[in-house]
Amino acid sequence: MRFIELIDEAAAQMAVLVDQLGLAARIVGGGYEPHLVAANTLELAAASGVPATGEGAIVETDAENVTRSLAALAAAAVRFGEDTRAPAWTVAGRELALAPVAAGAVSAVDGSAAKDVGALVARSAIAALGGAVELDGEALRVRL
Numbered sequence: 775m776r777f778i779e780l781i782d783e784a785a786a787q788m789a790v791l792v793d794q795l796g797l798a799a800r801i802v803g804g805g806y807e808p809h810l811v812a813a814n815t816l817e818l819a820a821a822s823g824v825p826a827t828g829e830g831a832i833v834e835t836d837a838e839n840v841t842r843s844l845a846a847l848a849a850a851a852v853r854f855g856e857d858t859r860a861p862a863w864t865v866a867g868r869e870l871a872l873a874p875v876a877a878g879a880v881s882a883v884d885g886s887a888a889k890d891v892g893a894l895v896a897r898s899a900i901a902a903l904g905g906a907v908e909l910d911g912e913a914l915r916v917r918l
Contacts, residue, residue: 790892791891793842794842794846794891794892794895795891795895797839797895797898797899798894798895798898801898801899801902802898806902808835808836808839808902808903809836809837809838810834810835810836811834811835811836811837812832812833812834813832813833813834813835813837813840814830814831814832814833815830815831815832815833815865815867815868815870815918816828816829816830816865817830818830818835818837818840818841818844818918819844819863819865819870820863821841821844821845822841822844822845822847822848822863823845823848823849824848824852824860824861824862824863824872825860825862825863826862826863826864826865827862827863827864827865828863828864828865828866829865829866829867830865830867831867831868833868833918835903835905835918836899836903839899839903840899840900840903840918842892842896842899843895843896843897843899843900844863844870844872844896844916845892846890846892846893846895846896847872847883847892847893847896847897847907847914847916848861848863848872849890849892849893850879850882850883850889850890850892850893851872851875851876851879851882851883851914852879853879853882853890854876854878854879854881854882854883854889854890855874855875855876855878855879856876856877856878859874861873861874861875868917868918869915869916869917870915870916870917870918871910871913871914871915871916872913872914872916873912873913873914874912874913875909875912875913875914876912880909883909883914884907884908884909884914885897885907900916900918903918905917905918
């Protein structure tokens with residue numbers, strides 16, 4: 775039974791990877807057509823899988839891809855960080871900050887090293903939607 779669970783988990787991970795690569799290809803090829811909806815930035819951050827606090831704002835964005843992007847950035851911060859403190863989102867309107875981002879995770883979340891496909895695609899997706907991602911000390915700042 776455990777073997778079947780491992781296969782199911784691997785299949786789910788491969789599906790996410792294929793989705794990420796498809797999104798990256800559409801962005802690079804100029805074929806990305808975001809599905810814009812009204813979304814609350816605090817709810818987007820909270821759906822990323824790490825704690826989120828603060829005051830959200832309603833923005834017109836591709837909520838599904840933004841949620842996946844925030845989740846990918848948070849996952850990279852956790853995966854490559856050696857800090858025992860778990861990162862969390864702090865939301866102030868359209869500005870989101872993920873902190874702390876440990877030194878070992880910096881090159882993955884800032885895109886300076888191709889360590890994490892999800893984080894690389896996340897940065898491209900957020901930029902394609904008119905947002906920005908930048909590192910500020912121990913915080914990864916995302917503007918939507």
